[in-house]
Amino acid sequence: MKIYVNGHQKNFEATELCLTSLIEKLALNEKKFAIEYNGEIISKSNFSQTFLRDGDKLEIVIAVGGG
């Protein structure tokens, strides 16, 4: 399935993929981040119940230096 992560297309072979698995695949599990899934913020407690579908759009953000 095709998923858009931060504007980039990512292809996954898995037919079933939850946000928790995606985070592991993207090696983000040790970082502090927040996710917007198709325009809606998903809290961490709901990651394992959120299953991705073809064409989904994700925004994954972190804190960076700024003024």
Add this chain to the structure above:
Amino acid sequence: MESDKFLIAGKHYLSRLLVGTGKYKDFKETQTAISESGAEIVTVAIRRTNIGQDIKEESLLDFIPSEKYTYLPNTAGCYTKDDAIRTLRLARELLDGHNLVKLEVLGDPNTLYPNVVETIEAAKVLIKEGFDVMVYTSDDPIIAKQLEDIGCCAIMPLASLIGSGMGILNPHNLEIIIDNAKVPIIVDAGVGTASDAVIAMELGCDGVLMNTAIAAADNPILMAAAMKKAVESGREAFLAGRMKKKFYQADPSSPTSGLIK
């Protein structure tokens, strides 16, 4: 000056200097400069993470721990109220329910001048959603008052354009804003060197927020220490109450009697 505490959204702070975390050479320099500045409130930006990066890559928040600092996520780079609101909702999720935010909605990429119409609309929504909004705005006293009236917890007028280092271009407008305000007024943007910060504090500002003045100095660590002293001395001078200026009339400091004849 232990008793002269600075209150933002119900929390007391000892330092009236707020600093940004951008434009430093590396996170170590960021950390050292912030430590030298004595700041307790530090701004951060919210951005897309790089996908496919090294798992061990360092992250800013590891260098400025939440036990030691109050984060102030900003909406830098947002040009509409919707983008600003979206960014701060993500920031709240990212920072585990943290409500204190810096709202800035920009109007133009060359000047980074605030779009106050979009700013006011964004502030209304954010306040309704429970955010404590510290708001970047122009030095227009009417807009500053409107932002206070809708419930912003601190009003942060510019001294001059973001990152310009031009200092305080309109001290009289800042004075009007300060005189009319019941919430803290923090000069945000435009400070270039220590004397600019001193002037802001002598005018009666409650604090100063800066990033580039420290990060873009030849020696950011030393400038951070200078800014700490500047904000403190400006505050003390304001509290002490300066002498009246006397034009065309000198007044000797030494006795006029007992001169050797």
